Amino acid sequence: MKRADIHNVYKLLEEEYLSMDEPSVTKISKQTKRDPFRVLVSCLISLRTKDEVTLDASIRLFNVADTPEKLVELEEEEIQRLIYPASFYKTKSTTIKNISSVLINEYNSIVPAEIDELVKLKGVGRKTANLVVVEGYGEPAVCVDTHVHRIFNRLGYVKTKDADKTEIELRKHLPREYWIRINEILVAYGREICKPVSPYCSSCRLTDYCDKVSVDKRR
Structure with missing residues (x-):
């Protein structure tokens, strides 16, 4: 994923999140x-x-x-x-x-x-x-849980081995305007679409942007 595409990706995530359950x-x-x-x-x-x-x-x-x-x-x-x-x-x-x-x-x-x-x-x-x-x-911060770490690495937006390193990279590259909501959105998205094993790539609106790093099986 090109980092310049983050605005398009975030917009799509926001739209998808409207129909998902909040954390x-x-x-x-x-x-x-x-x-x-x-x-x-x-x-x-x-x-x-x-x-x-x-x-x-x-x-x-x-x-x-x-x-x-x-x-x-x-x-x-x-x-x-x-x-x-x-x-x-x-x-x-x-x-x-x-x-x-x-x-x-x-x-x-x-x-x-x-x-x-x-x-x-x-x-x-x-x-x-x-x-x-x-x-x-209600202040900007970068909360990285397993979903945030997995999805940003799967997209190819970051290349990190653990959540702490992902936080460091996102603080450098993720636009600050997205910090507050990115965790809640990706938690919901990770549970419903971008699952840890066999994600639903066929129904994912991010698929054209996603590098699908380490995705061996998909639905």
Whole structure:
């Protein structure tokens, strides 16, 4: 893919996304009017967890505790019960409670808006930090998850080995105007069309632009 074609590709992705289901964290962001704390907690729940499970677990938890102060009052067993069956729910309950405590004691209960500060929170990596900046604060950041990494490499827009390197390259080359929405769009597109194995190239509107890197089987 020629990098100059990114504007055409993004326009097509936006059009396709209109008929797709939004990612769970995007839904939480809209439902809470961009509450950074609830976005952060939803991001933590979402790690290696199906989207529908993330959404339901987040809503159950927030119906009981939707602030750091309320969350630290819960026993970990109660948090576990509320977010189950999210994967690693026991570990996540500890992480969520610990982060809530740190936010109260060190950040005046305010989720940091800077990536460098967010990654200081134990359990928060760059993907989560970038997503909190985007969905919690509505500010440009490049959130690279497995879908973003796979699709941009498959297109031939970047040639990278891991998500961190993909983020670096996208920060260099992806127009800043696309940073905020690119993750939510590609998460949806990666689930429905550009799947990890045997993508639906026959119904993909990007096919004329795509280099189809490492695509052995397609539908």
